[in-house]
Amino acid sequence: MEIAFYILSGMAVTSAILVVSLKNLVRAILALASLFLSIAALYILLSAEFLGLVQTLVYIGGVILLFLFLIMLTENLFEERQVAFFQRITGVGLVLLLFGIFVSIFMKQPFQVIPKTDYSIAEIGRLLMTDYLIPFEVVSLLLLVALIGAIVIARKEEE
């Protein structure tokens, strides 16, 4: 159990470093897929099977495929990516900021170990349709807005 956790975490961290350091975009995306996969495996290890499987299905089956698709459509495929200096600086700055926020949340929030509750898909479905119905709908609306926005932007370029 613990060994598996360390192996998977190591995989996740290594892939994450590869994602940002690889020059070749397609290889970077492959590393991103490996990152998603190891995180999904971590979820399953923590007995959140549903989350792990949906993570695989949505992120690798959907998001990664879309990334590859877009890169193949837009980028010059066999050239290595160029990263400008200011991009690096802003990138590092933002990551440090995000990391600081996470650390402060981890420090403030006392993490109590929740007794093993019902993580079954039936329970998740019930909660989504009762207690968390409004947040759930708001999130769906947000996705819909993003989708429409993308279509509007794409349309404008055509004209």
Add this chain to the structure above:
Amino acid sequence: MELLYDTGKLIGVIENLLQHCKDSWLPGWLLTLGIMVVVAIIIVAFIAVNTLMLVLAERKVSAFIQDRLGPMRTGPYGILQTVADALKLLQKEDITPKRADRLIFFLSPIIVFAPAVMAYVAISWSPKIRVADINLGILYIFAAGSLGTLGIILAGWSSANKWSLLGGMRSAAQIISYEIALLLSVIGVIMIASSLNLETIISSQKNCWYIAYQPLGFLLFLVSALAETNRAPFDIVEAEQELVGGFHTEYSAMKFAMFFLGEYANVFIASALCTTLFLGGWQAVPGLPIIFPPIVWFLIKTYLVIFVIMWIRWTYPRVRVDQLMNLSWKFLIPLGFLNIGVTGLVMAIK
């Protein structure tokens, strides 16, 4: 020989053996690892033999549909043809194009093949024969299936060949569109069975198969599964006349064979899933006396579905790219929603 007919006895022998191992000096993790390796070898062996048989069957079925004889020279009635093909592929030179991305070119066939092997773990072959009883079995199989596509696109890209790249891109567009239709088509079944566990879904079909409750779902599943496994009439990913070989144009020898194994492994998985969800799984046909063991029923039904898939391939012409997208987004997905709505309505009234 008797063991093969009475699967219960065979399982008893294996259980005894495992118990014996547990009592002996072997540490627990080594035993688990050993079992995993043995199971993986069995699955890969099954996939290899299954592919040999299916390729031969495909050739014979296509030949009879087109009023030909098919392979006749290798062995009696040509039954050794695919064995000869496999031997040929083993001996061929493994070529990597000069401008190819070597690492990804090497990894792609593995990324296609490994998830196909993973999916076999969840299949319920008979009441007692299954590798793992996964509570979210359907979701697991779909998740494993979604990994394989990645390999096809990467193969198309890494070959540094325009035909391969076009094949890979078509594959991405196709899989994204049809995955939604495929997932929507099984939700009706999941609603009626109120479970994602393949075992529970099979046992809840004791009296009536779900094809009777979900005829629309069955049709949607079959069409989307054809598209997801890149089978004709949806094989624009490797349309020979337009793309030479599609994503595997540059592949030769065993890497090419890996793509083939992966494809036929996926066809078997799709058919097995179809049998499990809509045709009662390993249960005998209601009304008929149970003559065969459950695993034989399961295989009979699965191979019947595979036959239908082959029949479709050699009967219908290939769809065009624009037709392909229209079919999924304008017909299959709305029909999938309709199916879910009607199923929910009927369940609420009941």
